[in-house]
Amino acid sequence: xKSIALAAAILGAAATxxxxxxxxxxxxxxxxxxxxxxxxxxxxxxxxMNGDDIDHSVTAGEPGQESGAFDSGFFKKGxxxxxxxxxxxxxxxxxxxxxxxxxxxVVTE
Numbered sequence: 134x135k136s137i138a139l140a141a142a143i144l145g146a147a148a149t150x151x152x153x154x155x156x157x158x159x160x161x162x163x164x165x166x167x168x169x170x171x172x173x174x175x176x177x178x179x180x181x182m183n184g185d186d187i188d189h190s191v192t193a194g195e196p197g198q199e200s201g202a203f204d205s206g207f208f209k210k211g212x213x214x215x216x217x218x219x220x221x222x223x224x225x226x227x228x229x230x231x232x233x234x235x236x237x238x239v240v241t242e
Contacts, residue, residue, distance in 0.1 A: 156180060158181075159180070160181075160182055161183045161228075165234060166226075166234060166236035169236045170237050170239070171236075172238075172239045172241065173240055173241070174241055174242070175219055176217065178215055178216065179216055180213050180215045181214045183211065185210060187210075188208060189207065189208065189228045189231065189234070190204065190208070190229040190230065191204070192226055192228065193224055193225070194226070194227070195235075196229075196232035200225075207229070207230065221240045221242050222239075222240055223237055223238075224237060225237045
């Protein structure tokens with residue numbers, strides 16, 4: 134059990150450590166964005182990969198209130214979507230087909 138907690142802590146730390154111009158990967162699996170919350174430096178490109186058997190989207194904003202900052206459209210299993218976060222701020226996002234799927238990216242300078 135202790136090794137599972139350690140692995141989770143390591144994965145969480147990996148999701149928050151990045152430098153400008155870096156690339157970070159996020160998975161869509163079991164109707165969840167993994168990790169749910171990311172913290173990256175401005176200039177970082179995040180790549181989402183769909184690991185589910187159903188189409189998903191990565192859409193900025195909240196269900197019913199899209200911000201227009203980014204929108205992948207629907208993409209299939211094995212498909213990816215990339216977005217480079219150039220400005221600091223907190224970007225919430227969700228899946229248009231499954232509005233309970235929500236996550237965020239915090240971008241720092």
